[in-house]
Amino acid sequence: MDFNxxxxxxxxxxxxxxxxxxxxxxxxxxxxxxxxxxxxxxxLDAAERARAELRDADSKVAAEIKVARQxxxxxxxxxxxxxxxxxxxxxADAITEINRLKASAQDDIASMAQRAREELRxxxxxxxxxxxxxxxxxxxxxxxxxxxxDQLAAEV
Numbered sequence: 001m002d003f004n005x006x007x008x009x010x011x012x013x014x015x016x017x018x019x020x021x022x023x024x025x026x027x028x029x030x031x032x033x034x035x036x037x038x039x040x041x042x043x044l045d046a047a048e049r050a051r052a053e054l055r056d057a058d059s060k061v062a063a064e065i066k067v068a069r070q071x072x073x074x075x076x077x078x079x080x081x082x083x084x085x086x087x088x089x090x091x092a093d094a095i096t097e098i099n100r101l102k103a104s105a106q107d108d109i110a111s112m113a114q115r116a117r118e119e120l121r122x123x124x125x126x127x128x129x130x131x132x133x134x135x136x137x138x139x140x141x142x143x144x145x146x147x148x149x150d151q152l153a154a155e156v
Contacts, residue, residue: 125149 129149 121154
């Protein structure tokens with residue numbers, strides 16, 4: 001290998017290029033690399049914070065859903081209780097109405113039975129008068145013997 005001035009000139013030019021690169025270009029490249037590393041680190045931190053916030057939000061949502069389900073269950077229970085109360089009141093009202101109607105019907109039956117008895121007594125009395133008239137072969141005056149007919153009807 002020939003060691004001559006061209007080689008020395010190339011070595012000096014290369015050294016100047018290295019010095020220039022280290023002095024003026026490398027700091028900018030290094031600064032850009034460091035800024036990029038900081039942005040990446042900040043992005044990773046932000047992503048981790050977002051994951052933590054997401055976990056917190058998920059736990060809050062789960063808690064809210066649990067509370068909402070409990071409230072829904074309470075509302076359903078209250079509605080069921082109100083429905084049961086309404087049914088119980090309706091049953092009680094129906095029983096009261098049935099008892100009232102039953103008592104009214106019994107009163108009607110009793111009064112009808114009493115009227116039927118009275119009509120039957122009158123008819124029996126009239127038949128007795130007719131029977132007695134046939135036996136006696138004369139007609140009995142109902143107006144004249146009213147007291148006797150009333151007593152006969154009461155006995156029958």
